[in-house]
Amino acid sequence: MIKPQKQLMIYIGTTLFLLICIGLSIVYGYTDTSLRTAVEAFTNPTQSTEHLVLQTIRLPRALIAATVGASLGMAGVLMQTLTKNPLASPGIFGINAGGGFMVVVAVTLFGVTSLQSFTWLAFLGAGLAAVGVYVISSVGNNGLTPMKLTLAGAAITAMFSSFTQGLLVLNESALEQVLFWLAGSVQGRSLDILQGVFPYIFIGWTGSILIAGKMNILAMGEDVAKGLGLKTTIIKFIALTIVVLLAGGSVAIAGPIGFVGIVVPHLSRKMIGVNHKWLIPYSGMMGAILLLVADIGARYIIMPQEVPVGVMTAVIGAPFFVYVARKGF
Numbered sequence: 001m002i003k004p005q006k007q008l009m010i011y012i013g014t015t016l017f018l019l020i021c022i023g024l025s026i027v028y029g030y031t032d033t034s035l036r037t038a039v040e041a042f043t044n045p046t047q048s049t050e051h052l053v054l055q056t057i058r059l060p061r062a063l064i065a066a067t068v069g070a071s072l073g074m075a076g077v078l079m080q081t082l083t084k085n086p087l088a089s090p091g092i093f094g095i096n097a098g099g100g101f102m103v104v105v106a107v108t109l110f111g112v113t114s115l116q117s118f119t120w121l122a123f124l125g126a127g128l129a130a131v132g133v134y135v136i137s138s139v140g141n142n143g144l145t146p147m148k149l150t151l152a153g154a155a156i157t158a159m160f161s162s163f164t165q166g167l168l169v170l171n172e173s174a175l176e177q178v179l180f181w182l183a184g185s186v187q188g189r190s191l192d193i194l195q196g197v198f199p200y201i202f203i204g205w206t207g208s209i210l211i212a213g214k215m216n217i218l219a220m221g222e223d224v225a226k227g228l229g230l231k232t233t234i235i236k237f238i239a240l241t242i243v244v245l246l247a248g249g250s251v252a253i254a255g256p257i258g259f260v261g262i263v264v265p266h267l268s269r270k271m272i273g274v275n276h277k278w279l280i281p282y283s284g285m286m287g288a289i290l291l292l293v294a295d296i297g298a299r300y301i302i303m304p305q306e307v308p309v310g311v312m313t314a315v316i317g318a319p320f321f322v323y324v325a326r327k328g329f
Contacts, residue, residue, distance in 0.1 A: 002273040021292040025062035029299050060191045065295045066288040068250040073287020074208050075246040076261030078239050083146045089261030090247030094156035096256035098129025101160040108171040119252045126248030184257035184310020197249045204245035212276040257310045259317025
């Protein structure tokens, strides 16, 4: 049991580190800038190339990476508590696959190429996938159970992934248009895209914090939670809705980014404990840090070109995933 004083100190230290990561994300990249240039770009801006890059590219990119990372981290905690599965993440709910499928359908069948359109199509696809998982896992005598939720999510994910691959095989030109988006990236996203989806993400952030106490009870087990008077079906529905808002909003902005929702909850539990009132917001900060660090690294691996940040999170998360699968955490 971690003492509240220590938890508070960890929170303060992590918050400072998050701010540092945001600053590094703004300063470092292909265009050579410095901390002094960054300060001048926002306090005494000019029309220089460096200032324009910092204002219109780097700052939106840093804010988007932090928002998406935080959302995936918080969604991962909720998914692992709901499914009682330490390897669960928003991707297991079919959200990534549903969003990707809807974007590919729009490109291959209707010739949609606008990134702004991709955002809302991905959000729609993520929502439809989540509804499908909820309906399938709710059928039967026992209602919504962690095992049925996991199996339904795996089935929906496999179905949408197969449909997506089939459409891309039939239309190679569409593959070129959506490949970078399907790999997951925060490059080239504007604040307009974030502003359109942020209200839904903010509702998800707020809702996840409000139900943290209920998630503590649910984590004790279904029978114990019911014995304590918790209406588990309602809480599960609310939690799943929050996951859709958080993960669906993230997919809509940046495409499918894996492993953040798996890695972050485990690291956060080690750092801050298992109390969801501390764990959920802390996982948000850790998720933001992880994605910011991954995005900074993605700029330098094959400079002057960039690796999609989804590839970087896979490089970081895959060994951790194998470790958890073999040893537990």
